[in-house]
Amino acid sequence: MSEMFRITLPDGSVREVAPGTTPADIAAAIGPGLAKAAIAARVDGELRDIMRPFEGDAQLALVTSRDExxxxxxxxxxxxxxxxxxxxxxxxxxxxxxxxxxxxxxxxxxxxxxxxxxxxxxxxxxxxxxxxxxxxxxxxxxxxxxxxxxxxxxxxxxxxxxxxxxxxxxxxxxxxxxxxxxxxxxxxxxxxxxxxxxxxxxxxxxxxxxxxxxxxxxxxxxxxxxxxxxxxxxxxxxxxxxxxxxxxAAKRDHRRIGQDMDLFHLQSEAQGSVFWHPKGFVLWRQLEAYMRRRLDAAGYEEIKTPQLMDARQWEQSGHWGKYRENMFVVPDEIPGTEEEGPVLTGTGDLMALKPMNCPAHILVFKQGIKSYRDLPIRLAEFGCCHRNEPHGALHGIMRVRQFTQDDAHIFVREDQLIEEVKNFCDLLDSVYKDLGFDQYAIKLALRPDKRFGSEEMWDWSEQSLRDAVEATGRHTAEYGWEELPGEGAFYAPKLEFHLTDAIGRTWQVGTIQTDTVLPERLDASYVGEDGERHRPVMLHRAILGTFERFIGILIEHHAGRFPLWLSPVQAVVATIVSDADDYAREVAAKLAAAGIRVETDLRNEKINYKVREHSVAKVPNLLVIGKREAEEGTIALRVLGSQGQQMLTLDEAVARLVAEATPPDLR
Known part of the structure; x- marks a missing residue:
């Protein structure tokens, strides 16, 4: 008689079965309901066909449609x-x-x-x-x-x-x-x-x-x-x-709304790069100014680093071997072999546009001697980067070749790491809520197959991130906590933050990584309390990810109807008759003096035409002025998305718009 296999079920019970037995056979033996419901099996954790025979002793979990x-x-x-x-x-x-x-x-x-x-x-x-x-x-x-x-x-x-x-x-x-x-x-x-x-x-x-x-x-x-x-x-x-x-989603497509609102355009003369129009760049500047205020308050120091760096820097950091095909190199051809790539023969003979900011930030950190008392050091940069993405992967402003990150690198001692990651998570949570996102998931991307560093380093880095999230109280199903085997960067594990937008889609935007590899490869150090040199832990972190992509997400999440503080045009003063033109200019001037981004529409067009046009352009407030309003010193306020209008005095209108247009961190 053939040797029997021992199959252990999730409840701990064991069934002995003959070779050739399948998970479907065990489901049928348990009961007809399970036999009908079971669609596959996890055998020793591996998802398998339900008709595939067992190959030896195994742990078995049957899969049904409830395991979505x-x-x-x-x-x-x-x-x-x-x-x-x-x-x-x-x-x-x-x-x-x-x-x-x-x-x-x-x-x-x-x-x-x-x-x-x-x-x-x-x-x-x-x-x-x-x-x-x-x-x-x-x-x-x-x-x-x-x-x-x-x-x-x-x-x-x-x-x-x-x-x-x-x-x-x-x-x-x-x-x-x-x-x-x-x-x-x-x-x-x-x-x-x-x-x-x-x-x-x-x-x-x-x-x-x-x-x-x-x-x-x-x-x-x-x-x-x-x-x-x-x-x-x-x-x-x-x-x-x-x-x-x-x-x-098609109605919210950022490319269509971007055109309707005159925010940006893309064209073949600069594939993968964005032409920002005045209104679009107002939105960019508002977002950048908000982020800068938040970073200043959180103790970050802003820096600016070069676009073009010697290829040896990228070779030393490891990016040259792992990321070369996605880098823009100057010159783009240099003697070498197909197997080994370009041969670097002298300083400056091969340069590359930076695809990321981290090596440059280490070079800034290395200027001067750093003491353990100086840490943490938080270096932030709205850094412009270039990556040679395949043409077919480009998508509006969501996937581009030139982009700006809200990047920062925090250099910490090991004993400071958990508190620093916790502070970052709290800052990120606050920023997302200010920008209209109330729901996000946190995932831990674990070591990939191809990586630098020792197993002990990866064990410590991954556990540190787990401990930090647990310290924030977000290590729960409510925050969609999940671990992703093999998804980390070649130099560090990372926490990923996945936003949920207004129609239920998720977007991976924020990230923080615990890195001990690059400080070692690029020889970053500080003087410890013992007077000896020590390696700092380098935290790579971003909240928005890239400005281009995040603005695209904002456009689609809000369907172009931004919070008033972000709106490129916050109000339009539109006249019904030409007799009201002078008063309209007075209203616009008073709003502008109060800091409101305002335009006037004095065209000889019917008011219904103006209302439709400005609604398509997602103007949040339309201040309608006719002969009576000009005589009485009032305005008729139409708010985008609402029915009817509200009569206000000019002072009431100004006070209301100023209150609504104040950025949330300044209220």
Missing amino acids: KDALELARHDYAHILAEAVQHLFPGTQITFGPSTDDGFYYDFAPRDRQFTDEDLPAIEEEMRRIIARDEPLIREVWSREDLIARWKAEGERFKAEWAAELPEGEELTVYRAGKGENAWLDMCRGPHLASTGKVDPQAFKLTRVSGAYWRGDQKNAMLSRIYGTGWLNKKQLDAHLLQLEE
Whole structure:
């Protein structure tokens, strides 16, 4: 008799099962309700197919649709495979590449035989996907030898799959999922896991959304592919809610609102950089002035560092080896080899625009001798940086190549770290609330596979961040606390702060990292109480992240209806008749003298036309003046988004607007 496997369930009970037993068998043995509800399994913590046999003793947790995170990942992965199968049925000769799940759905990249796909193809592909779901084809995991799999892909003309299979590590298990049975079964190379069959996903809970171009492996030197995007959910109710959110997001698109409000524009002459218009830069300056006041009050010292630095600085810091492909280098060509990159032969022969501020801040810290009594030292910079983002990744002002960070680096002794991180969290919380964000999640990004530093250093750094968040009282489910394995930077773990906006989307903006690697690599030190040199801990931190992206988030969160203190134009004085022009100028002058950003509209246009135009431009206050108001010294106040108007004296109007326009930190 074969040796039995011991399978331990979450309640501590143990079941002995024969080899070949699957999690589905155990679910069925427990009861028919669980057998029907179970869709996958976690075996020793790894998410697996429910039909995959056990390979030895194991810890088992069955996964149902109530485990929404796992269930969504599985469903979206299945939708991607069903999409690929549907496309190859409808368009014979199409080659398949990759099809991962995403945060709200899935996509798949294809190499069409005759033409690139378009959005017009999507309805037919959706219908074919539903037919595949209705057939309820079993999804069967198979392990193939490298040689057999490569031969299979080559025989079927799947050169992309064959290329990828040939480059996977020698010892890696190559798995294929077969959809259906018999000779006509559809195959795809995939690690899995998947649901038991195509019929386990809801045919009404997905929608294909768009088609775009994508390069094979993201390299523009490679073949252009057609990428088909979709969104997928567990049920139609979730899909409908998501589509409603997308519809609302389209109304809030920062690019459209930015144009309506005349804030900025982008154009091909400076791809990935923003042309800020006067009104947009007023918004920028208000945000910057607010942040500067908050930093001054929190004990930060503002500095300014160079844009262009010798490549040796980036080599010493480690960025050259980890980040070179994303850096703008001057000159952009220097002798070298493809494997080793440019050869640095002399000081100044290769320079780079800074992609981040941290090495420059260490150079400032190193000027002069620092004592343990000087710490903490908080160096802040609204630092302009450049990163060579791929063209396809650029998105409005949310993802750009030139950006300004609200950056700072805090140099502390180890015994000061927890208190300093706690103070940062409190400051960040206050800033977010002032800017209209009441909800955010905190996540701890842990050590990545490729990193600098010892395991002991990473253990200490990660635990310090845990302890600091716990000290703030935010180490709770209310703040969405979560740990993210492998998501840290190559030099430090980090706390990430994810804002939730007005329509429920999340944005990762703030961050703080505990770094002992860069101070070591760049030889930063202070004189301790014992008279010896010690390495400081360097805290990399930002609250907004980048001004460009955060302003884009602000635009979409507020739908252009900013708090009055941030509004580029806080009031417009509009006349009904030309007889009121002189009084309108007097009103505007008094508002301006009180610090209100005001414009006048004296055009010979009907007042309803003016009201509509200024509403589109998101002007928060429209002060309407006719002949009667001019005679009585009053104004009719129309507030954006409200019905009707309110009659006020000029002094009342000025006092009201001044009170509302005062930044929250100055009230």
